[in-house]
Each structure stands twice: as C-alpha cells, then as structure tokens.
Amino acid sequence: MEVPNTMWGFRSSSTLANIFLLLLVAMIFSVSHVSASKQFQNETDRLALLEFKKQIYNDLLGVLNFWNHSQHHCQWEGITCGTRHQRVIALTLRHKHFSGIISPLVGNLSFMRFIHLEENQFHGEIPQEFGRLFRLRVLNLPIFNSSAVVVISVAGNSLHGNLPTNIGDLTNLQLLNLGSNLLGSQSTEDLDFIASLTNCSNLSVLSLSVNKFGGNMPKAMANLSNQLTEFYVGGNYLSGTIPEGFGNFVNLYKLGLEFNSFSRIISRDFGKLPNLQGLRLDHNDLSGQIVSTLCNNTSLYYLDLSFNQFEGGNILDNVLMNCQNLQYLDISQNNFTGIISPHFLETHSSLIYMGLSENSFTGSLPREVGKLIHLADFNVSHNQLVGDIPMSLADCSNLENLFMQANFFQGTIPPNLASLKSIQQLDLSSNNLTGPIPSDQGEKH
Structure with missing residues (x-):
C-alpha cells in the first residue's frame, strides 16, 4: 500500500518544535x-x-565606608537580609556615633522587621514615611502608622518637634521610650498625644524624660493602661499640679517626675501603688505634708523628695516608718522639722544613702545610727542638731561620704572615726567641736 504523501509526520514534528520553542521563550521571559x-x-x-x-x-x-559597590548590600555592616528574597529585614547600627538625619527613604525597605539605631546623634523631624513598614515588629526609630509595632525606642538622639496625636493608633504598643531628645516646645499642647495612648491597652513602659515638654500633665494620663509598670517624665518643663489618677496604675513600680516645676501638694493616690519600688519627686516646687499612706507601698526602696517645699514634723516616725525596705532616702532641701528618730534608724538597716540636709531637724543624732551597717552616704548638714557625735557612727563600716557641717554638734570628734578606712569625704565644719583631730582624719577633705 502506497503511503499518502501528506507529509503528516513532518508537519507534526514541526508543530511540536514550534510549540516547544514558544514554551522555551515564555519560560525564559518569565524567569527573566x-x-x-x-x-x-x-x-x-x-x-x-x-x-x-x-x-x-x-x-x-x-562604619559606612564599606557601603559601596564592592560588595552586595546584604554584606554591608549592620544589614541583615532574608535568605529567600535577599531583601533587607534588619538594620542594626547601635552605638555607632552617627550624626545626621534619618532618611525618609528607609520607609522603602518594605521587608524590614527590625530597626536598632539607639545611642546615635540623629536630629531633625521624625519621618512619617516609616508608616509603610507594615512588617516591622521591633524598632528603635519612631514609626507611627503600623498597628503591629510593640516597641519604639529612640532615646539618646536629638530628635525635635511634636509627637503625632494619632500615635495611639499603635494599639499593640508596649514600650515607648523617647527619653533624652529635644521633643516638645515648652508649650501647653506638647503632651496632647497622651490622650491617644489610652488606646494602647498593653502599654507597660512610657519614658518621656529629658526633653522639652511643657504645660500641665493632662488628665487623660489617668486613663493610660493599668499594665503600666514604668513611667518617666523627669527633666522637662511641666508645671501645675500632679493630677489624680496614679492610683489606677496598680502594677507601677517606677515613677519619675523629677526636675520639673510641679507645685502644690501630692495626691493621696501615691499611697495606692502596692508595687511601687522607686519614686522621684525631687527638684520641683511641691509643698504641704507628705501623704501618710505613702509607705503603704512596702516594696519602696528608692525615695527622693529633695529640693521641694515639703513640711511636717517627725516625718521619719509619722510617714516613713513603714517603708521597711528603703535603701535610698533623700528628703534634703525641704522644711521638715522634728527629731531624727532612734526607732527609724534601728529598723532601717538596709539604708545605703540617707540625705536629711538643709531642713530644720533638732535634737541629737541618736546612737542608733550605728545600726545602719550598709550606709555609704550620710548627710545631715545644715540642720539644728546638737550634742555629741555618737561613737557608734564608726560602726557604719561602709561609710564613704559623711556630711555633718553647719549644725551645733559639740564635744570632741570620736577617735574611732579614724577606723573608717572607707571614708572619702568628711565635713564637720561650722559646729562647736573641740579637741584634737583624730589620727588619719586630718588628711580627709
């Protein structure tokens, strides 16, 4: 049988070849x-x-000298890329002593998950473009439009301007640290953003210290998360009264309001903080008497009320006696009166620092001072104390700095003070002391 000359077989092969070539081109184009x-x-x-x-x-x-064309940018110092797409996922340049501004184009690093730029000298406005980094999880750079952000820390730079009032859109925010910058303008609107932070129900650490925030503390502060454990606004230009509401923060253990211009009395709320360990109200214009419930906070170990206008008699017995775990106590530069309580000294042997200077304490320095066996710094200068310097003071074997000047102490300097080898500074001037200077003490300044 004669095979029809249809050339079917040849045409079939040609078609398959064409199809293969088309697929190959498509694949090359796709890969390309x-x-x-x-x-x-x-x-x-x-x-x-x-x-x-x-x-x-x-x-x-x-550090950035090697950020050039000689190697792939994923190999540059401080850069981490993902293994799959070779996209930048982390920028880690801590403590590099950079000075400059933060480029808004970092907002184009769309795969970014971690940014660490703390302890450099950045200045200028906080770029709003960083809100595009929707994958970001941890940052030390201000990002204000991503609800996934849980940590913002830009402490120790030179950032200025005002915080966006919608910062509370970061509803998962747990830590906001803006300390040691130039934020704010010493005006009444500086802390308006606090109201939006009430949306952040998991906020536990809020640090606004050492900036230029002014005005009054907003009442909305009382509505911040009850998960708050640390709150710092020291070193600003805040004034007015300290608002009610701190008693809501039952988990708060550190509170810093120092170096502002807060005035009038402090709220009884401070006695409602069962976990409070550290409280700084120093260097303000606060006045009146200390709330008697302050030491309901039995965990309190650091208390600084110095450089205010507080008043009251026998504060050690009447207010501070129940603060059984105190290690640091400074109530200097106030208007306190009364005696230095023997019972207080006997029951607070954990004290390492005790500052009572520039008040109006009277009476003698009790011999129970020798019970303060951990004491390193003791300042009772510029009061109205009388009597002999107790021999038991030499039992404070860790004492480094002793200031007792400008009182009415009399008698001789106890000779056993010479046994205090740890003493670095000793001032007994402007008293009524007589007799010789004990051996070894003449060299102290």
Whole structure:
C-alpha cells in the first residue's frame, strides 16, 4: 500500500518544535521577568540604604565606608537580609556615633522587621514615611502608622518637634521610650498625644524624660493602661499640679517626675501603688505634708523628695516608718522639722544613702545610727542638731561620704572615726567641736 504523501509526520514534528520553542521563550521571559523584578526590588533596597548613608554627615568609626559597590548590600555592616528574597529585614547600627538625619527613604525597605539605631546623634523631624513598614515588629526609630509595632525606642538622639496625636493608633504598643531628645516646645499642647495612648491597652513602659515638654500633665494620663509598670517624665518643663489618677496604675513600680516645676501638694493616690519600688519627686516646687499612706507601698526602696517645699514634723516616725525596705532616702532641701528618730534608724538597716540636709531637724543624732551597717552616704548638714557625735557612727563600716557641717554638734570628734578606712569625704565644719583631730582624719577633705 502506497503511503499518502501528506507529509503528516513532518508537519507534526514541526508543530511540536514550534510549540516547544514558544514554551522555551515564555519560560525564559518569565524567569527573566522574575529575575528583573527581584533585581529591581533589591535595587530599591540598595538605593534606600545609600540614601540613609548620604544623610549621615558624621561617621566617626567609618562604619559606612564599606557601603559601596564592592560588595552586595546584604554584606554591608549592620544589614541583615532574608535568605529567600535577599531583601533587607534588619538594620542594626547601635552605638555607632552617627550624626545626621534619618532618611525618609528607609520607609522603602518594605521587608524590614527590625530597626536598632539607639545611642546615635540623629536630629531633625521624625519621618512619617516609616508608616509603610507594615512588617516591622521591633524598632528603635519612631514609626507611627503600623498597628503591629510593640516597641519604639529612640532615646539618646536629638530628635525635635511634636509627637503625632494619632500615635495611639499603635494599639499593640508596649514600650515607648523617647527619653533624652529635644521633643516638645515648652508649650501647653506638647503632651496632647497622651490622650491617644489610652488606646494602647498593653502599654507597660512610657519614658518621656529629658526633653522639652511643657504645660500641665493632662488628665487623660489617668486613663493610660493599668499594665503600666514604668513611667518617666523627669527633666522637662511641666508645671501645675500632679493630677489624680496614679492610683489606677496598680502594677507601677517606677515613677519619675523629677526636675520639673510641679507645685502644690501630692495626691493621696501615691499611697495606692502596692508595687511601687522607686519614686522621684525631687527638684520641683511641691509643698504641704507628705501623704501618710505613702509607705503603704512596702516594696519602696528608692525615695527622693529633695529640693521641694515639703513640711511636717517627725516625718521619719509619722510617714516613713513603714517603708521597711528603703535603701535610698533623700528628703534634703525641704522644711521638715522634728527629731531624727532612734526607732527609724534601728529598723532601717538596709539604708545605703540617707540625705536629711538643709531642713530644720533638732535634737541629737541618736546612737542608733550605728545600726545602719550598709550606709555609704550620710548627710545631715545644715540642720539644728546638737550634742555629741555618737561613737557608734564608726560602726557604719561602709561609710564613704559623711556630711555633718553647719549644725551645733559639740564635744570632741570620736577617735574611732579614724577606723573608717572607707571614708572619702568628711565635713564637720561650722559646729562647736573641740579637741584634737583624730589620727588619719586630718588628711580627709
């Protein structure tokens, strides 16, 4: 049988070949397109990093000198890339002594998960473009538009301006540390953003210390999360009364309101903080008597009320007796009166620092002072104390700094004070002391 000359077999092979070639071209194009797309994305990361470098005008350690074309940007110091897409996922440049501004183009690093830039000298406005980093989880850079952010820490830079009033949109925020910057303008609106932070139900640490925040503490502060454990606003320009509401923070264990211009009396709320361990109210214009319930906080070990206008008699017995775990106590530069309680000294042997200077304490210094066996710093200067310096003071074997000047102490300097080898500073001037200076003490200043 004659085979029909249809050339079917040849035409079939040609068609299959054409189809194969088309598929091959499509695959090459697809791979090329994916490769180009990935290369484009990587180029976006590289350009963003170079722009970050460009905005750093002082790189004392030369860290960024190697951010150049000699190697892939994923190999640059401080850069971490994901293994799959080679996209930048972490920027870690702590303690590099950079000076400059933070480039908004870092907001183009869309795979970024971790940013650590603390302890540099950045200044300028906080870029709003960083809100695009929706994958971000931990940062030491202000990011204000991503609900996934749980940590913001930019302490120790030179950032200025006001905080966005919608910062509370970061509903999962747990730590906000803006300390030691130039934020605020010493005006009444500086802390308006506090109201939005009431949306952050898991907020546990809030530090606004050492900035330029002014005005009064907003009443909305009382509505912050009851998960708050640390709250710092010291070293600002805040004034007015300390608002009610601190009693709501039942988990609070550190509270710093020092170096402001708060005035009038302190709230009884301070006696409602069962876990409070550290309280700083020093260097304000607070007045009146200390609330008697302050030492309901039996965990309190650090208390600084110095440089105010507080008043009251026998504060050691009447208010501070129940603070059984005190290690640091400073009530100097106030208007306290009364005696230095023997019972207080006998029952507070944990004290390491005790500052009572520049008040109006009277009576003698009790011999029970020798019970303060851990005491390193003791200052009773500029009071109205009388009588002999107790011999038992030499039992404070860890004493380094002893200031008793400007009182009415009399008699001789106890000779056993010479046994205090740890003494670094000793001032007994402006008293009514007589007799010789004990051996070895003449060399102390």
